[in-house]
Amino acid sequence: MLVADETGGPTIYLSLGAEDLPLLDRFADLVICRNALDHMPDPRVGLGEIWRVLADDGSVFVSVDIGGEPTPDEPTVFSIDSLRALVSERFEVLTFTDGHRPHSVGRAGNVRLLAGKVPDSSRPLDRAQVLKAYEARLP
Numbered sequence: 519m520l521v522a523d524e525t526g527g528p529t530i531y532l533s534l535g536a537e538d539l540p541l542l543d544r545f546a547d548l549v550i551c552r553n554a555l556d557h558m559p560d561p562r563v564g565l566g567e568i569w570r571v572l573a574d575d576g577s578v579f580v581s582v583d584i585g586g587e588p589t590p591d592e593p594t595v596f597s598i599d600s601l602r603a604l605v606s607e608r609f610e611v612l613t614f615t616d617g618h619r620p621h622s623v624g625r626a627g628n629v630r631l632l633a634g635k636v637p638d639s640s641r642p643l644d645r646a647q648v649l650k651a652y653e654a655r656l657p
Contacts, residue, residue, distance in 0.1 A: 536564035541571040548577050553621040555582045556592045561604060569608045574637040578609060584616070585626025592622060598629060609633035 530546075532539070536554060549568045555561040568578050584596045596604075598616060605611055611633045618628035 536567050539567045539571050543570055544573045544576075545571050546576055547573055548579065550579045552579075552581045553583070555580065555601075556594045556596060556625075559593050561594050562607070565604065565608060569635060572635045574635060576635045577612070577632055578635070579630070579632050580605065581618075581621075581628060581630045583620040583622055583625035583628050586622075586624045589624070592625075596629075601629060601631075605631065605633050608636055610636055 530541075534540075535558075536551065537558065537560075549572060551564070551568060555564060558564050565578075572578065580601075582596060582601060583592070584598060584601065586592075586595055588595050602611060602614070611631055614629065614631045616627060616629040618630060620626070620628045
């Protein structure tokens with residue numbers, strides 16, 4: 519769903535699995551990942567997709583439950599340390615708060631964090647090269 523946001527710009531709301539986002543690389547300035555990572559069998563895959571679609575100066579907001587036992591609906595259980603470690607693989611944690619009410623029954627609590635994308639310097643985007651390749655395909 520495409521709607522105007524509070525700043526007057528467009529916001530895209532997607533309600534789908536994060537493991538295969540239908541968005542271009544470096545498309546988004548901000549991704550909000552609310553109550554999703556613990557629902558993924560491998561949250562590293564979802565965070566990888568979020569990293570892929572974020573602009574090099576983009577950020578991700580994560581709200582996720584911690585503690586408890588794995589369930590069929592929530593197969594991944596995080597501790598504060600395991601969540602920080604996972605997010606820190608590709609992002610720089612900018613803010614981190616805990617002690618929030620969990621989304622799900624049976625979880626110890628909820629943490630919220632804002633993290634900035636750490637760009638992959640081995641994959642710089644050469645806009646001139648992309649444009650040249652595009653123009654070469656034109657009839």
